[in-house]
Amino acid sequence: MKEPQKNRAKTANWLVAPGLFWLLFFIVAPLVIVVIVSFATRGAYGKTLYDFTWSNYARALDALYLSAYWRTIWIALLTTTLCVVVSFPVAYYIALRAPERWKRILLVLTVIPFWTSFLIRTYAWMLLLRSEGVINSALLHSGLIHEPLPLLYNDFAILVGQVYGELPFMILPIYVALERLNTRLLEAAQDLGANRFWTFVKITLPLSRPGLLAGIVLVFIPSLGAFITPDLLGGAKSIMIGNLIQNQFAQLNQPFGSALSLLLTLAVLLLLVIAFRAGLKASELA
Amino acid sequence: MDEVYDVAMQNVCKKFGDTVAVNNVSLDIRVDEFITLLGPSGCGKTTLLRMIAGFEIPDSGKILLDGVEVTRLPPYRRDVTTVFQQYALFPHLNVFQNVAFGLERRGVERSALNKRVAGALEMVRLEGLETRRPNELSGGQQQRVALARALVLEPKVLLLDEPLAALDLKLRKQMQYELKSLQKRLGISFIFVTHDQEEALTMSDRVVVMNAGNLEQVGVPQEIYERPHSEFVAGFIGDSNIIEGTVESSSADLSLIKISHATIPVQGNGVQAGQPVRVMIRPEKIRLSSHDRQGVLQGRIASAMYLGEATQWKVMLDGGQLLTVLEQNTASAQAMKTRVGQAVSLSWEADSAVLLRG
Numbered sequence: 001m002k003e004p005q006k007n008r009a010k011t012a013n014w015l016v017a018p019g020l021f022w023l024l025f026f027i028v029a030p031l032v033i034v035v036i037v038s039f040a041t042r043g044a045y046g047k048t049l050y051d052f053t054w055s056n057y058a059r060a061l062d063a064l065y066l067s068a069y070w071r072t073i074w075i076a077l078l079t080t081t082l083c084v085v086v087s088f089p090v091a092y093y094i095a096l097r098a099p100e101r102w103k104r105i106l107l108v109l110t111v112i113p114f115w116t117s118f119l120i121r122t123y124a125w126m127l128l129l130r131s132e133g134v135i136n137s138a139l140l141h142s143g144l145i146h147e148p149l150p151l152l153y154n155d156f157a158i159l160v161g162q163v164y165g166e167l168p169f170m171i172l173p174i175y176v177a178l179e180r181l182n183t184r185l186l187e188a189a190q191d192l193g194a195n196r197f198w199t200f201v202k203i204t205l206p207l208s209r210p211g212l213l214a215g216i217v218l219v220f221i222p223s224l225g226a227f228i229t230p231d232l233l234g235g236a237k238s239i240m241i242g243n244l245i246q247n248q249f250a251q252l253n254q255p256f257g258s259a260l261s262l263l264l265t266l267a268v269l270l271l272l273v274i275a276f277r278a279g280l281k282a283s284e285l286a
Numbered sequence: 287m288d289e290v291y292d293v294a295m296q297n298v299c300k301k302f303g304d305t306v307a308v309n310n311v312s313l314d315i316r317v318d319e320f321i322t323l324l325g326p327s328g329c330g331k332t333t334l335l336r337m338i339a340g341f342e343i344p345d346s347g348k349i350l351l352d353g354v355e356v357t358r359l360p361p362y363r364r365d366v367t368t369v370f371q372q373y374a375l376f377p378h379l380n381v382f383q384n385v386a387f388g389l390e391r392r393g394v395e396r397s398a399l400n401k402r403v404a405g406a407l408e409m410v411r412l413e414g415l416e417t418r419r420p421n422e423l424s425g426g427q428q429q430r431v432a433l434a435r436a437l438v439l440e441p442k443v444l445l446l447d448e449p450l451a452a453l454d455l456k457l458r459k460q461m462q463y464e465l466k467s468l469q470k471r472l473g474i475s476f477i478f479v480t481h482d483q484e485e486a487l488t489m490s491d492r493v494v495v496m497n498a499g500n501l502e503q504v505g506v507p508q509e510i511y512e513r514p515h516s517e518f519v520a521g522f523i524g525d526s527n528i529i530e531g532t533v534e535s536s537s538a539d540l541s542l543i544k545i546s547h548a549t550i551p552v553q554g555n556g557v558q559a560g561q562p563v564r565v566m567i568r569p570e571k572i573r574l575s576s577h578d579r580q581g582v583l584q585g586r587i588a589s590a591m592y593l594g595e596a597t598q599w600k601v602m603l604d605g606g607q608l609l610t611v612l613e614q615n616t617a618s619a620q621a622m623k624t625r626v627g628q629a630v631s632l633s634w635e636a637d638s639a640v641l642l643r644g
Contacts, residue, residue: 187341188374190361192388192439202387206378 031265038258046252056259065244065260072241075155075230076223079162080170083219084212086163087170091211092204094171095178107175110168118165122232125161126152129233157233158240162223169222170215177211178204217275221268290353292317292443292475293338298347300333307333309499310347315443318473320466324486325496326522331479334496335445338477340364352442362391367436368445372452373428375420381407381431382416388439406438409468426457433465437472444469446478450485462489483523487511495519511568517642520566527569527609528642533561540636546605548583554641564642569612571638574599574630583632585609587625601630 038056043049059065094106113121128134131148139145151157181204189199227242234240241264248257293315300308308330315321323331336342337349340361349357356364367388375384385406389399407413410430420428429449436444446465450458466489469476480486486493487507495502495510495518503515514520517528531545536557543550543565552565574587585601588608592615599611609632 182372182374184370184372184374185376187339187361188368188370188376189387190341191339191366191368192435193362193391194387195360195362198391203376 034258034261037254038262040255042253042255046254048254056256057263059256060259060263068239068241068244071239072224075158075162075240076220076226078159079166079223080216080220082159082163083166083170084216087167087174087215088212091171091174091178095175095181096183107172110171110175113165113168119228121165122161122228125157125164125233129157129160152233153235153238155234155238158230158238161229161233162226165229166219166223169218173211173214173218174208175211177208177214181207213275213278217272220271224268225264291315291350292319292352293477294348294350294353295334295338296348296350298334298337298344298349300330300337300342300344306499308337308344311499311501312347313494313501313504315475315477318469318475320469320476320478320489320491322478322480322486322490322493323496324480324483324493324523325502327481328498329496330499331481331494331496332447335368335447335477335479338443339366339368339445365441366443366445367439367441368447369429369432369436369449371448373420373432373449375428375431375435377420380417380419381412381423384420384431385435385438387435392439402438403434406434409437410434425453426461429453429461433468437468441474443475443477446476448479448481450480450482458485465489487523495522497522512638513640514566514642517564517566520640520642525569525610525612527567527572529565529567529607529609531563531565533557533559533563535559541641543641545583546603550583550639551636552639552641553637557641566640566642567609567634567638569598569610570596571634572609572611573633574601574611574613575633576628576630579631579633585630585632587628587630590626599625601632603632 036050037048039052039054040048040050041053041055090110094103094110098106126133129151130136131150131152133151135151136145136148140148185203185207186199189203190196194202225242226240227246230238230240230243231246241260245257245260245264248254248260291314293313295311295313298308298311299306311330311334323334325331333342337344338351340356340359340363343358347357348355351365376387379387382403385403386399389402394402403416404413407416410433412427412430412434415423415427420431423431429452432449449465450461453461462485465476465478478486478489487510490507492504493507493510494504497518503510503519505513510519511523514523514526520526520528529545531543531550534542534544534549536542536559539553541552541554541557543552543563545565550565557563583603585603588600588602590600591598593612594615596612596614599613601609601611603609611632
């Protein structure tokens with residue numbers, strides 16, 4: 001009786017093999033390389049010399065780079081906060097208020113931006129935001145302003161681009177959590193004397209927390225590593241960690257780039273631990 | 287209107303799209319009454335309950351609670367609470383927090399709140415489970431939490447939307463008894479929605495039978511069962527035989543109905559000689575005898591079904607109609623088989639048969 005089941009379990013083990021292979025060779029192996037390289041130094045003509053040193057890490061903690069860390073964290077926080085503020089009402093509407101036949105349409109509209117490359121969509125934002133762009137032209141034409149507004153090449157532009165790009169990753173998990181919400185619970189709360197506000201605070205919000213946490217993780221972590229948006233939409237002063245790392249690799253300073261990457265990875269790991277402590281389950285990220 | 291009712295509904299109508307869910311319903315529910323809304327699914331009973339709770343607003347008509355109109359008031363401003371079909375316990379709160387939810391919203395001070403929650407949990411015998419989450423409780427325990435959560439607010443009226451449907455038979459019987467005694471002890475009205483006719487008959491002071499948005503009949507259980515007004519009520523509650531006949535004569539409260547060759551006395555009036563009518567008789571009210579008697583219905587036993595405490599006979603009348611007859615198994619069951627095929631006379635007390643209107 002037990003034998004066939006055992007065999008089936010053995011066969012099932014092979015099903016994870018391709019994924020395991022992928023993880024080992026394309027995530028674990030590069031990571032190991034990056035760890036090794038981060039302790040190396042850059043020799044003449046960009047050659048990497050494998051002499052063990054902490055100097056890259058020491059340099060990474062320099063005040064010059066620390067300010068880039070803070071900027072990155074600050075912009076990632078702002079991006080995440082704005083995403084929550086914008087996404088929650090949208091997800092709430094789709095999950096609980098929209099007529100049934102509209103739900104699917106609205107969800108498709110939410111993910112439609114993914115059909116175009118993020119790079120191209122970022123270029124589109126440049127067309128919208130620049131001094132002679134669509135928005136400034138329209139405002140100038142209508143006579144509301146006389147000088148073009150500085151919409152591009154600053155932190156504002158980075159935020160616009162980031163929030164725009166990350167929005168679906170916030171809307172979808174919150175939507176899933178609200179969609180699972182039993183609306184009888186909302187009726188029960190009202191039945192027991194809670195008005196709409198308290199029903200939201202005491203029932204809707206706590207029960208959508210898993211989706212909210214998943215969305216925060218899914219938005220905050222990529223925002224920390226963002227480099228396309230700050231590169232294209234940000235100004236000369238708006239450098240983020242992502243750009244810094246990219247620059248190091250482009251300038252063939254791989255050891256320092258590796259050290260910066262690992263520090264960022266450690267920061268992300270730390271944040272994930274905090275999020276899991278706050279009650280996020282791994283299955284909710286899927 | 288002199289008497290103030292707990293709940294008074296006046297010409298309440300509710301449509302969903304083109305479907306009429308509740309059609310011009312007027313109903314008064316007395317103080318400390320256990321009233322059951324009974325009907326098949328889609329008959330409007332749940333919609334009626336939801337309008338009393340405030341989850342639906344009637345298209346027209348009025349709802350009064352304790353003499354005050356509440357037709358358009360939101361649920362959180364009505365002095366009624368609900369026990370939901372699947373209990374709708376808050377999954378992120380423990381038993382104590384679930385029961386305390388309503389009291390907190392009403393700003394009840396902490397020590398009084400603790401005392402009232404403890405009292406409510408004691409009432410439903412759930413002491414010691416305060417810190418459990420709903421998903422750590424059995425169905426019966428969840429049911430009790432839902433009850434405690436609704437009753438701790440001391441509502442004027444408790445609404446129960448098929449609260450026992452999810453429980454197994456044994457637990458359901460026990461909860462029926464507990465609900466009934468709880469209602470008597472608290473002295474508040476319970477409005478109970480069910481599609482289970484037996485549940486309605488055993489628990490209620492009055493039963494409201496609904497069909498397709500209309501009130502079919504309102505009465506005490508005995509009335510509903512013994513003197514149904516319509517074929518629908520007769521058919522929905524218990525087994526019934528419907529026999530077609532013609533009125534031969536009708537006096538003060540007794541009519542003589544001609545059915546094939548027999549003339550049967552039936553209680554009821556308001557009919558005229560020559561009029562075709564339908565007569566309802568419950569299977570257990572019919573007596574079978576093997577003596578050939580004049581003036582009563584004659585038939586032949588077509589089949590028998592042994593039900594343990596009783597036997598259900600199918601009797602083919604001489605006119606060709608099949609009647610169901612239920613007989614207690616007072617004698618030994620041995621003779622049962624041999625009776626199939628025998629000729630029998632059928633009779634009953636005049637007040638057992640009902641003239642159906644409509």
